[in-house]
Amino acid sequence: MFNDRLAAQMAAYFLLRNRGRMSVLKLMKLLYLADRESMERYGYPISYDLMVSLDHGPVLSRTLNHINDSAPSSVDGWKDWIGDRAGYEVDLRKDKITLTDLDELSKADVSVLQAVWDKFGHMHKYDLSDYTHDECPEWQDPKGSSLPLRYKDVFQALGKSPEEAEELQAEIYSKQSVDDIFASL
Template sequence: MFNERKAAQMAAYLLHKRGGTMSHLKLMKLLYLADREAMDRYGAPISGDLLVAMPHGPALSNTLNHMDGDVESSPGGWTDWISDQADYELMLRNPVSVEDLDELSEAELDVLDAVWEQFGSMGRWALRDYTHTHCPEWEDPRGSSNPIPYYRVFRALGRSLQDARALSDRIESHAKLDRLFAAL
């Protein structure tokens, strides 16, 4: 299940690595690639967000809503960590250290570091183009948006159909349990 605070801390960590500011598009691509890398390594995304195909490539649905200011942030959530700037730039609200990132495990930070190491020097348009050509789970939604099922990501990562379905079912089961307990 989507964890707003965790997604905000993922974004804050990447913004910190970039010096505090980054384009909206680049940050979204890095966050998507981090969730994808976590799925490859550990069988589950970091953010728990819904994956969607957008015209500019794959994205994290709820995180995008927070980036765009389309939803209200909860206490300790997105707007406590990230602020919006002009021209589709995002900025850290306050300096952060690893100790501040209480939602992220060492393994998750390792994934973010690996994604930064591989893609951090790329510009936003190069990253967009990369996800169009190297993330086969993305299919052009022709100006709209379409869900990207987790099993399709696992298949694109080379998992067998059986493994992809089992991993996807596990993520969905955990999300259902999270929703059940959140409702109590």
């Protein structure tokens, strides 16, 4: 189930690596690539966010809504970690945040985030956008709109068979359903 505190801590991880500030485009690409990498390694995303294709490549939809201040923040959620969007950039809200403060992230999550940072952190935002166009075959040009990305499409782009991809997607949806039940109690 999507959790804006977890998504904020994913963003905070990358912002910490970039001295506390980053372009929205670059951050969105890194977050998408982290969920994609987690799916490749472990069979599930970190954020459980909705994935969509936009003109500049795939993004995590709910997270982008938080960046654009068009989604409510939970208690100790997005707004407590990530500052308001300033033009095309975001920054950390908290002053003395450290990696140990990112308690929503498992060791496996941090390993994925670090691997994504090591591979892509040096890249310019437009180079990352081009990378996701060229190297993420699940992305489809939405021609000025947005198109939903299914988890099974990502799994197939990562080399899983259609049957494996469907099964992995079903497992993700099943976990989300169980989480939704417990969240409503």
